Every structure is written in C-alpha cells, then in structure tokens.
Amino acid sequence: MAYLLLPTNRQVSxxxxxxxxxxxxxLAVDRSAxxxxxxxxxxxxxxxxxxxALTFAGWVRSAGGASDLDRRxxxxxxxxxxxxIPTQLLRQRLSRAHQRSVDLDISQGVGLRLTKxxxxxxxxxxVTLQPQLEPVLNALVGVDRTLNSxxxxxxxxxxxxxxxxxxxxxxxxxxLLQPWMEPSSPSMPFLAGLSESTPEAALLDHDARSVxxxxxxxxxxxxxxxxxxxxxxxxxxxxxxxxxxxxxGTDLIYYTHRTRSLVLVQYKKLKDGEYRVDARxxxxxxxxxxxxxxxxxxxxxxxxRLGARAAWFKLAEAEPFVMGSNEMVQGQYxxxxxxxxxxxxxxxxxxxxxxxLGYETVDRHLTNTLFISLVKDGWIGTSxxxxxxxxxxxxxxxxxxxxxxLAEEKSATRYRNERRRRRVPR
Numbered sequence: 076m077a078y079l080l081l082p083t084n085r086q087v088s089x090x091x092x093x094x095x096x097x098x099x100x101x102l103a104v105d106r107s108a109x110x111x112x113x114x115x116x117x118x119x120x121x122x123x124x125x126x127x128a129l130t131f132a133g134w135v136r137s138a139g140g141a142s143d144l145d146r147r148x149x150x151x152x153x154x155x156x157x158x159x160i161p162t163q164l165l166r167q168r169l170s171r172a173h174q175r176s177v178d179l180d181i182s183q184g185v186g187l188r189l190t191k192x193x194x195x196x197x198x199x200x201x202v203t204l205q206p207q208l209e210p211v212l213n214a215l216v217g218v219d220r221t222l223n224s225x226x227x228x229x230x231x232x233x234x235x236x237x238x239x240x241x242x243x244x245x246x247x248x249x250x251l252l253q254p255w256m257e258p259s260s261p262s263m264p265f266l267a268g269l270s271e272s273t274p275e276a277a278l279l280d281h282d283a284r285s286v287x288x289x290x291x292x293x294x295x296x297x298x299x300x301x302x303x304x305x306x307x308x309x310x311x312x313x314x315x316x317x318x319x320x321x322x323x324g325t326d327l328i329y330y331t332h333r334t335r336s337l338v339l340v341q342y343k344k345l346k347d348g349e350y351r352v353d354a355r356x357x358x359x360x361x362x363x364x365x366x367x368x369x370x371x372x373x374x375x376x377x378x379x380r381l382g383a384r385a386a387w388f389k390l391a392e393a394e395p396f397v398m399g400s401n402e403m404v405q406g407q408y409x410x411x412x413x414x415x416x417x418x419x420x421x422x423x424x425x426x427x428x429x430x431x432l433g434y435e436t437v438d439r440h441l442t443n444t445l446f447i448s449l450v451k452d453g454w455i456g457t458s459x460x461x462x463x464x465x466x467x468x469x470x471x472x473x474x475x476x477x478x479x480x481l482a483e484e485k486s487a488t489r490y491r492n493e494r495r496r497r498r499v500p501r
Contacts, residue, residue, distance in 0.1 A: 077194035078115040078135050079177070079187040080104070080148070087121045090131060090153055099151035101138050108146050108186035111135045115188065116215045117150055118197065120162065120179070127179070128159035129201065132211060134218050134399065135186075148186065151249075152218065152399070154211050160204055168200035214256050218399030226261035227396035229315075229325065232342040233265035233480055235391065235404040236327035237311055239340070240482035241302060242447045243329055244309040248401070250302050255398060264313035264478060266298035295473060308485045314469070315478040323355075326472040329450065330465055331484040334378065337465065338456040339366050340387045341477070345406065345433055350390050352418065352430040359475065360418075363388070363411040366468070369460050377453070384455040386411040387446070390432060407433075407440035 082090065086102050093100045111117075117135035120127055132154045138147040162179040169177060173196040181187050189197065198216075202209045222230070234251065241248040251269075258267040297314040327340040341363065343350050350356075363386035391406040409417070409432070417423050417437060418430050425431045441449070449455045472479045 076115050076191055077189045077197060078109070078111050078117050079120065079179070079181060079189060079197075080108075080117055080135065081120045081122075081127075081181050081183050081185060083183055084121070087119070087130065090119070090133075090150065091155055094131070094133075094153035094155050099149055100153075102148050102150060103145040104148055104186050105182075105184040106144055106146055108148075108184070109188035110146070111137045111148055111186065111188065113137075114219055116194070116198070116212065118201075120181070121159070122183070123159070125161070127162045129156065129162065129165065130159045131155050132208070132215060134215055146186075152215060154208075154215075156205075156208070158205065160201065164204055165197065165200050168203055169196055173197070210256050214398075217257070220398045222257065222396045222398065224261060228344070228393075229478055230265040230268075231394060231396040231404065232325035232344075232391060233313060233478060234396075236325055236340070236342070236480035237265065237313075237482070238403055239327060239443070239447060240309060240311060240329055240480065243450045244302075244307050244482070244484050245451065246302050246304060246307055246309055251401070257398070262315060263296060264298050264315045266300050266311065266313035267296070269298075269300055310483045310485060312481040312483075313478070314473065314481070316473070316476070323475065324477040325480065326477045327480045327482065328465070328468060328472070329456075329482045329484070330460070333484070334453075334458055335460050336378075336453070336456045336458045337366075337369065337460040337468075338385050338387065338450050339363065339468065340389050340408070342389050342391050343432075345390050345392050348392075348435065349431050349433040351425070352423075352432060357418075360411055360414060362471065362475075364415070367411070367457065369457050369464050378458040380456065380458070381449075381454045383457050384410055384412075385457040387441075388414060390440075403443050405443070407437060408442070408446040409437065409440055 082102055082104075086100075089100055114134055114136040117131075117133040118129060119131040119133065121130040133150045134152040135148050135150045138149040166174055166179055173193055176190055176193040177197050178187055198212055202212065238248045238251060241250060255268045258264075295314055295316055297312050299310065299312050302309045302311065325342040327338075327342070329338045329340075330336070341359065343356070366386040367383040369385065388409045388411065389406050390409065391404045394404055414432070417432065422438075423430045423432060423436045469479055469481060
C-alpha cells in the first residue's frame, strides 16, 4: 500500500539533500499520523508558490523514538520528481470514490496510510501523468518482495559481488538502493534491473576503453553501470549467457587500472552450511591457482603484498533474494591454495570419503569485513596484470558457464592518499 505524507518545508529540503547521497532520513511527524508499519511506498507532497504538488517518492517505515507528541518515520530510496505533479491534476484522474479516500488535502506533518484500492488508484494516476515514473514506483512497490527462482539465486550472488566491489572501492553501497526492477528475462544479469544501467548496445565503446574482445562473444548480454563520487569511479560490467537462466556460479573480478592489480572471487553456494566438492570444483580450483601467477613481482613499496593471493572462493550462505535488501551475503572467503591444503586434510573428509567445505569443517576463513579491508588496503591481490590476461579470464569464466561481475576501479587518486586526507591530527 501507499503512504501519503506532507512534510514541513525544512524536512523536504533535508530529503532533497540526502537523496543525492542515497542516505535515509528520520522525520518527526504529528502523533496523529498513521503508522507506516514495516514499510510502504511513500508519496511525498509539498506546498509551494503555485500550490500543492507531489514532489518525491520513496520507501517509508515506522522508526523508534516516538513520543507522546510525535511519531518517527524513516524514509529512504528517495526519488525526487524533476517535474512535481500538482495535486489538482492527480485529483482529476481519480474517481469520486477515490477522491474521498485519497485525501490530498492533509495537514502539514501528517501521514495517511491509503487503502489498497486507493493506493492503486493514486499510483495509476501518477503513471498516467508521468509514464517515466512507472519503473521507479514498481521498484518501490517490490522493495520487500522475495524472489524464488534459479535466476534469483544468481542475482543474489551478482548483487553481493557488486556490493563487495563497491566497498573495496570505498564507495557507499547504498548506491545499490536505487530502484531495481526484476529483469524482463530470467537470463538477464542483475545489473539489467538497475534503472540507469547501459545494455550491451554500449559495449563497443566500453571495449575500446577497458577490456577488448567482449563484443566478440556470441550469445552473451552485458550490462554496465558506473558508480562514482568526487574521488572514485567504479565501472561494473555484468555479463551472462542470454539463453541461461541459472549460471553454474558467479565470478567477481576486481581490477584496478592504476596499479593493474586484480582479485578473483568465485561464489559457491552452501547448502545447509556445507559445500560438497565435486570434479567440476577441482577443475576450477586448478584454474584458480594459475591466477596467482599472473602479474609481476612488486617493484615499488606500494605494490608489496602479503602474497599474490588473488584467487579466492566465497562459500556463500543460501539466502532468499529480497529485492530491497541492503545486507551482504554471509560466507567464508578461502584462498585457492588454502583450499588445496584443506582438501588433503582429514578435517574435510566426509562420511562417504568425499570432501566437504563449510563451517563445520573449516575453522579459519576471512569474513566479508576482513577480506574487503585487505583488498582495499592493497595487502592481497596481484599487481601488473595485463589487459590481455584480464580478457582471457573473463572468457574462461563465461566458458565455465559462470556469470561475471567485472569491477574496474578507475580512480585517479591512490587510496592511501585518501586515508591521509581523512586522518585527524593529534
């Protein structure tokens, strides 16, 4: 259902400011305002010189800290309308019955939870007046929707791979909170659902700037999205076979152009906390071990590593794909060489002489936080990797029937200099 809200002018200004940074905001509204419960589509009104108009849409939920005088609401995923819609026009699109239930004349500081029928009528009226808002509203309606399908399992890993890449780059992963719609085909990559993604038609220009050769791969779709702030730029390309709904895995390839450094993470799904090793896994393990040999020995202090340590597996917990989730997938990061030793150790031996990896058999592993920190600070990963090697790696992942998330950091500023700028003098 939808939640109609008329914030104060000061609150609207704060919403506009925080929307550009993808940050949520907590508002205090009148105690008489309806509860937003666990979440509703928020339709925000504002009074201006020319009258009242719909100015923003977002996702609202009840927040803690309510008092006897006010109620707290948390709003995120805010989309500011470039052309506010006058409530007079909206009212003209509603039937008489819906005009009575959809009170567009609510008082300032009041929130109104609309009925299901009233919500649909108002949302339909908005889309009729501004069709370009349909994907935004559809994405907000589906924020708490859970998808269960082979494609959703893949999108879950691909989204997590993008989120890991954003955190390595030092970018706010709230950038992924922008409207995401379920792609029209289950074979499409996760990035195809982001409203501002660039489909394969733009890949030719992308090849010229980064990884030559991807356009020569028949039967694949690639979607590109650029995430950036004032210091950093991360270009993410999500590639998947066009006739495959469920890829056999997801590979995250993180490449920094400035240092030509690389890290590869291959996702493996845990089932009941376990991953049973098979012949395919052993074959991929052999390929992963070769990744560490790429690149050159460190020639500068900035290129020194704890070890090449570029090839990693993430044993990812099986989690449902909730469209609006902002949580990382929990799991175990294991380096390929470490996995080789584990498979020769009795600790991974299963009841039928097979090998099992997981929480019960592997005591030591890297967490999301530790892995991201080590890559971000340049302690692990190869350096001096040529673009030809990167291209071959992408091709090999696709030949293995894996989807690929290629994240290319194109920041001109060294991360250590950014940390120095943030350092507080003693």
